[in-house]
Amino acid sequence: MSQQPSQTSAPHTVPGGRPRRVAVVLFNLGGPDAPEAIRPFLFNLFSDPAIIRLPNPFRFMVASLISGRRAKPAAEIYAQLGGKSPLLENTEAQAAALEAALGPKPVADPGPELEPELGADPGLDPAADGAETKVFIAMRYWHPMSAETAARVKEYDPDLVVLLPLYPQFSTTTTASSTKVWHEAAKTVGLTAPTKLLCCYPTEAGFIDASADLIRPLYEAAKAHGTPRVLFSAHGLPKKVVTSGDPYQWQCERTAESIAAALGIEHLDWVNCYQSRVGPMEWIGPSTDAEIRRAGQDGVPILVVPMAFVSEHSETLVEIEIEYRHLAKEVGVPHFTRVPTVGVHPGFIDGLARLVRQTVAGKAAVCAQNGGRICPSNFPGCPQARR
Numbered sequence: 585m586s587q588q589p590s591q592t593s594a595p596h597t598v599p600g601g602r603p604r605r606v607a608v609v610l611f612n613l614g615g616p617d618a619p620e621a622i623r624p625f626l627f628n629l630f631s632d633p634a635i636i637r638l639p640n641p642f643r644f645m646v647a648s649l650i651s652g653r654r655a656k657p658a659a660e661i662y663a664q665l666g667g668k669s670p671l672l673e674n675t676e677a678q679a680a681a682l683e684a685a686l687g688p689k690p691v692a693d694p695g696p697e698l699e700p701e702l703g704a705d706p707g708l709d710p711a712a713d714g715a716e717t718k719v720f721i722a723m724r725y726w727h728p729m730s731a732e733t734a735a736r737v738k739e740y741d742p743d744l745v746v747l748l749p750l751y752p753q754f755s756t757t758t759t760a761s762s763t764k765v766w767h768e769a770a771k772t773v774g775l776t777a778p779t780k781l782l783c784c785y786p787t788e789a790g791f792i793d794a795s796a797d798l799i800r801p802l803y804e805a806a807k808a809h810g811t812p813r814v815l816f817s818a819h820g821l822p823k824k825v826v827t828s829g830d831p832y833q834w835q836c837e838r839t840a841e842s843i844a845a846a847l848g849i850e851h852l853d854w855v856n857c858y859q860s861r862v863g864p865m866e867w868i869g870p871s872t873d874a875e876i877r878r879a880g881q882d883g884v885p886i887l888v889v890p891m892a893f894v895s896e897h898s899e900t901l902v903e904i905e906i907e908y909r910h911l912a913k914e915v916g917v918p919h920f921t922r923v924p925t926v927g928v929h930p931g932f933i934d935g936l937a938r939l940v941r942q943t944v945a946g947k948a949a950v951c952a953q954n955g956g957r958i959c960p961s962n963f964p965g966c967p968q969a970r971r
C-alpha cells in the first residue's frame with residue numbers, strides 16, 4: 585500500500601538520502617475473524633482496564649465471566665454475518681483509500697480548520713515534499729493488534745508516526761485505550777520514531793459533509809411516508825465513564841448537530857441517541873430503541889445514522905439493519921432506513937488526508953481536528969487535559 589515519491593517534485597530527504605517516511609497507524613476496535621475467535625476477542629475487550637475499571641486479579645475474573653456469558657449472544661450476532669466481523673476488510677479498504685489520497689500532491693492543502701497560529705511546517709508535509717506515506721492498521725481487541733503492527737512499522741523505519749483513530753469522537757474506552765497499548769507495543773519493539781496523535785475530529789468538514797451526502801437522498805425517499813425523523817445513533821457508554829470526564833458524549837452531540845445543520849433541511853426533526861448497551865450498568869441515553877418506540881407512537885418514518893462508526897460491522901449490519909428494523913416494524917414505525925457509514929466516501933477520505941497533513945505539519949504531539957484542542961476544560965478525560 586506504500587506510495588512512491590513524486591517524480592516531479594524534489595523529494596524531502598533524510599540525511600541518509602532516502603525520502604522522509606511517514607507511517608500512519610489507523611486505530612480500530614477489531615472483530616472476530618472466525619466463530620472460535622469470538623470468546624477470546626470478548627475476553628480481550630473485557631480485560632481492558634479502560635472498559636472494566638477494576639484492579640487485577642478482579643478484572644481478569646470479571647472478564648472471564650462476562651466474556652463467557654456474552655459469547656453466545658455475540659455468536660448469534662456474528663452468525664448473521666457469516667461467523668465473522670467485516671471490520672478488518674472495511675478498515676483495509678479505508679487504509680488503501682487514505683494511502684492513495686496521501687500520495688504526493690503538488691500543493692499542501694491544510695484544510696479549512698487549520699489554526700494558522702499553531703504553525704504549519706510545509707517541509708514536513710508528506711503531500712508537499714514527496715515524502716513516502718504508508719498506512720497501517722492496529723486493532724485493539726483482535727488481529728492485527730498493536731504488537732504485530734508496531735513490529736511492521738519498525739521494519740518500515742519511519743521518521744514520524746501519526747496515530748489516526750477511526751473513531752471521530754474521542755473516548756477513554758476507545759482512542760485512549762488504543763493509544764496506551766500502542767505506546768507500550770512501540771516501546772517493546774524499540775520503535776523510537778516521534779509519534780503524534782490526532783485525537784478526534786467530531787465535526788471535521790469532510791466527515792460531516794460525507795455523512796450529510798449519504799443521508800440526503802434517503803431522507804428524500806422517506807418523505808413519501810411522512811415527515812422523517814433522523815436518529816443520530818452512536819455507540820453508548822456507561823454513564824459513570826462520562827461523569828468521570830470522558831468527552832465522548834459531548835463530542836457526539838457536536839457531530840449530531842453539525843450533520844443536522846449540514847443537511848440544510850428546514851425544521852429538521854432529529855435526535856441524538858445511543859445504541860449497543862451491554863451489561864447491567866446504567867448507560868447514557870436516550871437509547872436508540874426508546875427513540876424507535878417514540879417514533880412508532882408518533883407515527884413518523886425514521887432514518888438511523890450510525891454517526892460514531894465510520895465503517896460497517898456488527899453494530900450497523902446486525903443491530904441497526906436487523907434488530908432495530910425489526911423493532912421499528914413491531915412498534916408501528918411507517919418506514920425504516922439505515923443510513924450507511926461514510927466508509928470510503930471520497931469526502932471522508934480526503935478529510936482524513938487533510939487531517940494527517942495538518943498533524944504532520946503541526947507542532948503538537950496530540951491534536952484535535954483544528955490542530956489544537958476542542959474539548960472544553962471540564963473534561964479531564966480529554967488527552968490534552970493531562971498535558
Ligand SMILES: C=CC1=C(C)c2cc3[nH]c(cc4nc(cc5[nH]c(cc1n2)c(C)c5CCC(=O)O)C(CCC(=O)O)=C4C)c(C)c3C=C
Nearest residue numbers: 613614615635658669671755757819822862892897898899
Ligand atoms: C464509538 C465506538 C465504540 C465505543 C465508545 C465502544 C465502547 C464499548 N463497547 C463495549 C462492548 C462491546 N462492543 C462491541 C463491539 C463493538 N464496539 C465498537 C465500537 C465502540 N465500542 C465496534 C466498532 C464494535 C463492533 C466490532 C465488530 O463487530 O467488528 C462488543 C462485541 C459485540 C457484542 O457482543 O455486542 C462488545 C461486547 C463496551 C462495554 C464499551 C464501553 C465501556
Ligand SMILES: [Fe+2]
Nearest residue numbers: 613819860899
Ligand atoms: Fe463497543
Ligand SMILES: [Fe+2]
Nearest residue numbers: 958959966967
Ligand atoms: Fe479533547
